[in-house]
Amino acid sequence: MNLLDIRNLSIELDTPNGRVLAVDKVSLSIKEGEFRGLVGESGSGKSLLAQAIIGVLNDKWHVHADRFHWRGIDLLRLTIDERRALLCRDIAMIFQEPMSCLDPTTLIGEQLSEAIDSSQLSGHFWQRKKQRKEAVVKLLHKVGIKKHSQCINSYPHQLTEAICQRVMIAIALAGRPILLIADEPTAAMESTNQGQIFRLLANLNQLKNMSILLISHDLENLTHWTSTITVMYSGQFVEAGSTEQIFNKPMHPYTRALVDSSTKANLQLPTKSRLMTLPGSIPILQHLPIGCRLGPRCPRAQQTCVEAPKVSNFHGHKVSCHFPLIRETAKKHSVKHEVVKGTI
Amino acid sequence: MLTFTLRRLSLFLFTMLVLTLISFSLSFLFPGDTVINHSGQINATATELAQLNEAYQMDKSIFTQYGAYLTHILNGDLGQSMASQSPISNEVLELLPATIELSLVALLIAMLVGIPLGFIAAINHNKASDNAILSFAMLGYSIPVFWLGLLAILFFSIGLGWLPSAGKISLLFEIEFVTGIQFIDILLSESPYKWQAFSNASSHIILPACVIALAPATIFIRLSRAAMIEVLAASYIRAAKAKGLSFQQIIFRHAIRNALIQIIRHVGLQFANLVTLAMVTEVIFSWPGIGRWLIESISQRDYTAIQSGLLVLSCFIFIVHILTDFIYAALNPLARGNHHGS
Numbered sequence: 001m002n003l004l005d006i007r008n009l010s011i012e013l014d015t016p017n018g019r020v021l022a023v024d025k026v027s028l029s030i031k032e033g034e035f036r037g038l039v040g041e042s043g044s045g046k047s048l049l050a051q052a053i054i055g056v057l058n059d060k061w062h063v064h065a066d067r068f069h070w071r072g073i074d075l076l077r078l079t080i081d082e083r084r085a086l087l088c089r090d091i092a093m094i095f096q097e098p099m100s101c102l103d104p105t106t107l108i109g110e111q112l113s114e115a116i117d118s119s120q121l122s123g124h125f126w127q128r129k130k131q132r133k134e135a136v137v138k139l140l141h142k143v144g145i146k147k148h149s150q151c152i153n154s155y156p157h158q159l160t161e162a163i164c165q166r167v168m169i170a171i172a173l174a175g176r177p178i179l180l181i182a183d184e185p186t187a188a189m190e191s192t193n194q195g196q197i198f199r200l201l202a203n204l205n206q207l208k209n210m211s212i213l214l215i216s217h218d219l220e221n222l223t224h225w226t227s228t229i230t231v232m233y234s235g236q237f238v239e240a241g242s243t244e245q246i247f248n249k250p251m252h253p254y255t256r257a258l259v260d261s262s263t264k265a266n267l268q269l270p271t272k273s274r275l276m277t278l279p280g281s282i283p284i285l286q287h288l289p290i291g292c293r294l295g296p297r298c299p300r301a302q303q304t305c306v307e308a309p310k311v312s313n314f315h316g317h318k319v320s321c322h323f324p325l326i327r328e329t330a331k332k333h334s335v336k337h338e339v340v341k342g343t344i
Numbered sequence: 345m346l347t348f349t350l351r352r353l354s355l356f357l358f359t360m361l362v363l364t365l366i367s368f369s370l371s372f373l374f375p376g377d378t379v380i381n382h383s384g385q386i387n388a389t390a391t392e393l394a395q396l397n398e399a400y401q402m403d404k405s406i407f408t409q410y411g412a413y414l415t416h417i418l419n420g421d422l423g424q425s426m427a428s429q430s431p432i433s434n435e436v437l438e439l440l441p442a443t444i445e446l447s448l449v450a451l452l453i454a455m456l457v458g459i460p461l462g463f464i465a466a467i468n469h470n471k472a473s474d475n476a477i478l479s480f481a482m483l484g485y486s487i488p489v490f491w492l493g494l495l496a497i498l499f500f501s502i503g504l505g506w507l508p509s510a511g512k513i514s515l516l517f518e519i520e521f522v523t524g525i526q527f528i529d530i531l532l533s534e535s536p537y538k539w540q541a542f543s544n545a546s547s548h549i550i551l552p553a554c555v556i557a558l559a560p561a562t563i564f565i566r567l568s569r570a571a572m573i574e575v576l577a578a579s580y581i582r583a584a585k586a587k588g589l590s591f592q593q594i595i596f597r598h599a600i601r602n603a604l605i606q607i608i609r610h611v612g613l614q615f616a617n618l619v620t621l622a623m624v625t626e627v628i629f630s631w632p633g634i635g636r637w638l639i640e641s642i643s644q645r646d647y648t649a650i651q652s653g654l655l656v657l658s659c660f661i662f663i664v665h666i667l668t669d670f671i672y673a674a675l676n677p678l679a680r681g682n683h684h685g686s
Contacts, residue, residue: 051582085588092587095579095586104580105675105677106598106601168583174587
């Protein structure tokens with residue numbers, strides 16, 4: 001059964017020049033025990049989608065969806081408070097920028113202990129405090145912080161960014177969530193720490209059967225850990241499928257370019273030649289193209305692309321493109337050649 | 345924390361030096377003889393004048409003169425009042441506590457009313473209650489204090505007869521002078537009518553304190569509203585929401601402390617404003633404080649009293665500034681570190 005099932009979720013932003021459609025009809029579904037990656041350039045609305053799921057966007061943002069189910073419960077029928085109460089119990093989120101997401105005037109230990117639900121504690125009220133503290137120490141050990149007493153008694157500004165991020169992860173794990181949304185959890189870390197964090201997430205996924213939605217812009221790194229991947233571009237759904245499908249047989253020109261732009265794909269390139277990238281950059285919110293938003297940058301764009309394409313499903317591999325790279329997937333080399341020619 | 349304290353103390357020392365320099369130079373700028381302005385002895389004989397010149401070292405260079413003046417102040421000798429010919433330090437010791445009492449009560453009222461109202465406005469941002477509180481703040485800020493004082497006397501004292509219009513306490517009660525702060529003196533006294541005196545003193549202080557508190561309270565409303573709106577938009581509040589905390593938990597555990605930190609800094613600044621309002625209000629309500637005494641000395645051209653009064657009042661305001669700095673540091677862990685240039 002699908003844990004989370006979202007169809008056609010749109011997010012609009014109020015600006016002085018009217019509403020802007022920041023996220024345009026994105027669908028996302030997560031199964032129980034699934035490790036899903038959400039990939040896209042920065043500014044493609046990944047974090048926005050995550051925050052909309054958990055319901056912490058402020059009044060400026062307006063969220064609509066055709067379907068929004070959580071474990072079979074239709075969330076659209078609930079009020080915002082009921083929805084948040086339900087989701088905050090089952091879903092936890094690791095935010096970007098850990099420093100600004102921790103209260104600067106409260107001790108780390110206090111912030112951690114208030115995230116622990118009192119239903120997890122078994123003893124009488126006079127034993128609660130001790131149990132809470134033990135739970136906090138346990139959580140800190142779990143995320144790889146060894147000096148727990150020092151960490152508990154410090155303020156966020158006294159710790160490094162990487163330790164703050166670990167504390168954020170500990171806070172997210174405190175609620176024993178069913179789904180963990182990790183929004184670039186390793187952005188501020190060096191690669192050894194990154195590996196530790198990813199291994200921790202993979203362990204949780206395998207041993208505790210925790211579903212994880214990992215948001216990242218680094219497709220290559222993501223493929224080591226995830227089982228399925230969803231790709232977004234500029235607030236639009238691009239492609240979704242298993243990691244092998246996305247990485248080995250991308251159907252959307254954007255995913256193709258994303259895979260080709262990784263360093264591994266560029267290994268055969270002669271020195272001092274240009275890397276394979278799409279021309280231009282991601283459009284800003286005020287000047288979004290109509291139809292498929294990749295249009296102006298797409299090597300395969302044609303006149304029909306001014307209308308947004310419908311999502312087509314090829315054996316669980318969903319793609320939103322008028323001209324998907326289907327037939328050519330057998331002859332992979334020729335496709336690559338074609339795309340390269342298109343980009344130069 | 346020790347370096348923080350030392351830093352504040354050295355700041356206090358140097359500011360006091362500059363203040364004495366200003367009050368010293370005032371003696372030269374006021375009309376009349378400098379040494380008479382210093383000492384306030386207008387009826388001095390020739391021999392007394394010679395003694396004074398000797399004491400203030402008027403024949404030496406200006407630096408020695410300043411040193412002599414400083415020694416006089418440090419010994420507690422602020423000169424004599426030109427009008428009453430009694431030592432100014434005695435008068436100040438008698439009057440300053442009354443002003444401290446009045447202004448602190450007013451500050452307390454302003455904070456207790458203003459800050460929660462501002463928080464309520466921020467939580468109901470862009471709703472009817474927000475607009476109502478903001479318009480009240482605009483109105484309160486625009487009313488001049490002398491007019492408000494007269495209106496309050498007219499309405500509450502003369503019209504309704506609820507509260508007395510003048511003085512610190514009814515003349516019926518005899519309270520021994522110990523600290524000068526009325527409420528502490530009453531509690532220390534052995535009088536059998538202690539609690540009657542206490543309630544009488546409270547009814548006397550309500551009206552002037554509320555009149556003084558109105559304008560600072562409206563400023564606190566705006567400050568706390570702005571601070572709270574900023575804090576509520578911060579990402580740690582969003583993270584706390586995602587943690588599953590209820591709205592009340594978020595407000596009381598995270599939002600209020602962070603918003604208060606931003607407000608406390610301004611309390612010290614607003615206090616100077618509040619003391620100015622208190623001076624005017626003391627005249628209207630015949631409150632026997634240093635503000636009324638200072639305004640009377642100005643109208644009587646009592647230069648020595650003006651000089652010393654300014655020195656004492658600014659010293660008091662500065663001490664309150666430092667105290668708010670300490671409260672700020674106690675609330676804000678970021679300020680306690682050894683940051684240079686703060």
